[in-house]
Amino acid sequence: MRRFKNEPARVLFMVISIASVITVVLVLEGFREGIYQQIRNMIFNRGADVIVSQAGVSNMIASRSILPQLSRLAIEEIDGVVNAHPLTTLPIIYNNDDRRTPVFILVYDTLGGPGLIEKGRGIKEAREIVIDKSLSVIYGLEPGDEFIVSDFNFRVAGISKNTAAFFAPFAFATYDDLIDLYFESDIVGDLSTLPLLSFLLVEIKPGYDARKIATAIEKKLPEVDAYLPEIFAQNDVQMSRSMLGAVFQLMIVIAYVICVLVISLIMFSAIQNRKYELAVCKAMGFTLPRLAAGVLLETLLITLIAIPVANVLAYLLAQLIQEVVPVYLVLSSEPGPVIRTLIASLLFALLGALLSLRAVARLDPVMAFRN
């Protein structure tokens, strides 16, 4: 505390250095959480109580599901079902300005459309499309602009927010336009081979058990699977964990190694600066464990000050990333990762401090009398 008063610039530098490393860890953790959250949002924001897919398809992201057209009618006959809203996913590669971006077009009818529209409005007229903010940022698209898919001209009606997942933005269109797209773009001769119905978003009557309805659907229609949204979301999150878990883990490990090194550097430098004081203490009979306890306490104190600073920095950085690259969601303030980072940072700070203790151990008490 006295050092903070006497050398505020120096202590501030130390706090910023440690906070910078913790910020990187929080941002990486935020990236990981954000990817999982985007996937959950993609499922939950469709608003279904039960999701029906082709038998054997247990994911919505990156999966192709084709349902028989008549399945909708059959599901709506089940007791407790209010409506089975159709949803079709159409993966396309959007090409503009010599740049290509994979886009998932979600074709909806009465449920499953875009949630939050940041600019413009929802679809009201023919040939309109709502695109995710990231497409607007990458290609400079605004409401009213053209959005061409396979020679078919859509007009951007609105820009939606939080409608991207798994590194790809979504766009939303209606069924009338999907059929027009298939016919007018002359993509392929046989319409029946193109995805017309991928999923059914089942809405159930209040008081009915979604689990029982899902079982009833599977019993009645063996060619489909029915899932609760949370199970579907869990499956997609599990898939992305399989793909990205090791990568994020490695990056977080690297960030923690930097954390240890930075803290050992800072504490070593602090010890060097006070080596005469410490030598005097040694000459006066202070034992190494006592001096070490002082160094460790100082490290913990600085790290504890750095943690809230890191949280603020990580939040600001997350906002910046989301503005520049809106296809990503960075959740740097989620309680789980924040607590995990806090505990790990303190432990690694102690490890860093232990590395610098060698310098204290090597201090010669005679030095106190030399200067």
Added chain:
Amino acid sequence: MIRWSIKSLFAEGIGVVASCFGVAFAFLLVMFFSAIFAGESDRITAYPKQVNADVWVMQKGVANMHMAMSQLWDWKEDRIRLIEGVKSTESILYLNAVINAGGRAWFTYIVGLTGRAEYSGPWAMHSGKRLPNRGEVVIPDVLARLTGLTIGDSMQIVDHTFSIVGLSSGAFSMANSIVFVSYDDLADIMSAQGMVSYVMVRANEGVNAEQLAMRIHNELEKVNALPQKVFIENDHHMAMQMGVEIIVLMTMIGSALALVIVAFTSHAFISRKKRDLAIAKAVGFRSRHIYTSVLIQAMVLTLAGFVLAGLFALLLFPMITVFAPEISLQVTLGSLTEIGITALLVAALAALWPARQVAKVDPLSVFHG
């Protein structure tokens, strides 16, 4: 002056070592991130590269393979075979799907092979059968290792059960492992009998691929035909473009971290050497000499960190891919150059704060004791 500053910097011992390693790991983080994108972008194109067709024919409006969907009538392949300059053709059905194996979900490319699969099938085998019949599947050896599956085991793809008959080599990737099944099985899964996704064309000797692609494009309706080079470039560019902004941001974050570490080290060093610097000023060294020495010191630290990061990358990246085979890392000269240039910028910026400290050192302080 410069010699003194470098000599005394390295006399700091463990502090400088920790600083160099800190900078090195900050750059390593950046290298790792860009190596992942480069590695995956490369793996994404592994299949088309290995097929080594001269021309790829696909649905109109489609120009690549990764995350794309393409469907053509199979009779179009017969028409292509009759076009002048075409030596042979092979076709595949293709589907992106998530398969569940070994208790985990894997994003895969499922390739349905027709009976004629001389170059469209697995290009290297670890063991077992190369071409699957109905009800059979060939999976990447790495996927088998990660899931504990082996030849003879069963696995589920969508609603069909397959028996594993072969393990292919080089077909695994974090973003798109390639699984081979028979055309009929995949057509059943996709309800796409009579359709193919891509037709791979090999040209007669001396036939220009671009001209052949143009000819196919002109002679057949509703198709797109691209030379292999363009087709692969489209996939590679798209994958890299998907990561370009985030790589820039990660480079900035990692560089900012390196900047803080170098600035702190220089600042700490100058704080300790204030007396020596005052002497230097008192004996006539001009401020610009001292600034230069501070800048060079920051450069030495940053470049040492950068070189260390490069060495770590050389040493660790191959090890990472052994222990975590789902990760593909590729360090490119381009990304190294970019990080190297950023490192120089980091050094120049990191020297600013310590230089300000140097400017404030009073030569008279040396006589104050």
